Amino acid sequence: MSAGLVLDGLLAAILIWLAWAALSSRDLFRAIVLFIAFGLVLSMAWARLGAPDVALAEAAIGAGLTGALLLATWGRLRGRKTSEEQPHARPHQGEDDAD
């Protein structure tokens, strides 16, 4: 079962990397997409571990429903932020001659 060992090791490595990337990403949308990918890979890991029920629940709830809800929330947040005019707020540069 060396092929299965390679598959399981690759699944575990992708899972750990995806979790770290989703948690440490500064871009919200990128974090959401990485979370969806994390749910997909985690569901494959459950299927590989012989728990198809848990994999089914993870696919439906963890990746699908939560991903769609997060996408809708991100769109609503961005719409609220860009509906009003973007004030050209310049950062205060100390002794900068701001007229």
Add this chain to the structure above:
Amino acid sequence: MNVLLLGVATFLLFNLAAGLWRVMRGPTAADRMLAAQLFGTTAVAVLLLLAEGMEEAELRDIALVFALLAAVAAVAFVRRVWSPGARHDAD
């Protein structure tokens, strides 16, 4: 037969890992979402191969749910997030 199917599933999983590069540095939100759609399709293929290789018929149901999930995520993205012409710049 079993080793062949698991090997092809491993190759598809390597494809998924390569597709993560586009998620990390896609300039627009649509690039990242299309990479997620690619992950959904790849996961369907991997789960069907695992269902054949591990002789577990329940994995085909999970593949079916994945196909549904990808469609739901795409509809949520297009209806709620995507506005044409808007460049979502990543930092």
